[in-house]
Amino acid sequence: MNMEDKLVGDLKKNEQILQIVSVEDIQKERNLKSRTKDASAWVAPVKDSVDAAKLIREFGIKPKKVVVKNYAGKQYIIFKGYPGARKVLRGTRYLADNPKVVRMAVGPKGVIKSVKSGFVITVVLSVGIEIYDHFINDATTLSEFLGTVTSDLVKIGLSSIAAAAAGLAVGSAAVIGSIAAAPLIAAIAVGVVTGLLLNHIDKKFGATAALIKAYEDLGVKLREIKYEATRTYNYLENNPGALMRLFGGPGIFYGGY
Secondary structure, X not given: OOHHHHHHHHHHHOOOOOOOOOHHHHHHHHHHHHHHHHHHOOHHHHHHHHHHHHHHHHHOOXXXXXXXXXXXXXXXXXXXXXXXXXXXXXOOEEEOOOHHXXXXXXXXXXXXXXXXXXHHHHHHHHHHHHHHHHHXXXXXXXXXXXXXXXXXXXXXXXXXXXXXXXXXXXXXXXXXXXXXXXHHHHHHHHHHHHHHHHHHHHHHHOHHHHHHHHHHHHHHHHHHHHHHHHHHHHHHHHOOHHHHHHOOOOHHHHOOO
16 A cells, blocks of 8 residues: 555545534524424324314214213213214213223223323324434534423423313213313313413423533533543552552451451
8 A cells, every 4th residue: 555545544534524504504493393393292182182073073062961970899981862863982871991982082091091192192202303303413412302301201291190180170070061072172271281381481491401401410420420430440450559558458357467
């Protein structure tokens, strides 16, 4: 190999490609990510709204009594009215965990299942967007990723808890609202309002920014601990007698014998 080939090889080994991105492009990417996350937050409420519309079609908008009662240790959902007019729930009494009842989000178990499903969908979409952004966007740090994901999980969790509580509160009445879909509608409304409120509080008080800062500080501390541990290990490895001198010699361990 001549000197020219060696020089070319060395240059290729040390080659670095720098991509210069304008501030405007970075802001466009952030705006696109923000709009995508905002849209993803509506996927679960829209899905639940479709389920609520199915319930309204099934029972109509006239007042219908839907009663939750316990018989012989089992919970039942009792529907009042003419069952022949219904397309799915044609019976008058179902177990609370009946697949049809749960799928239609009727009763406590149906509401809880709907809220759980919404929680999973929102988490997968939100975290997925952050993972994609973290690996595509070189400007994001691990601290920003962890802080944002942690904040999102907390907000989604609190919204889901509030939604479930609202749905169960409405469903706990002897007569569930004016329509059978009342608990699900209450869960959707409270979940959406809670999510919007938490986002407003986050932006106003900087909760996500504080989490990112906390992760950054934790990273610095961990790096300092790792550095000190590595330095101490290397010192003891290069000075085997230092450990014995540190503890005052063998007399401490063997009683001076």
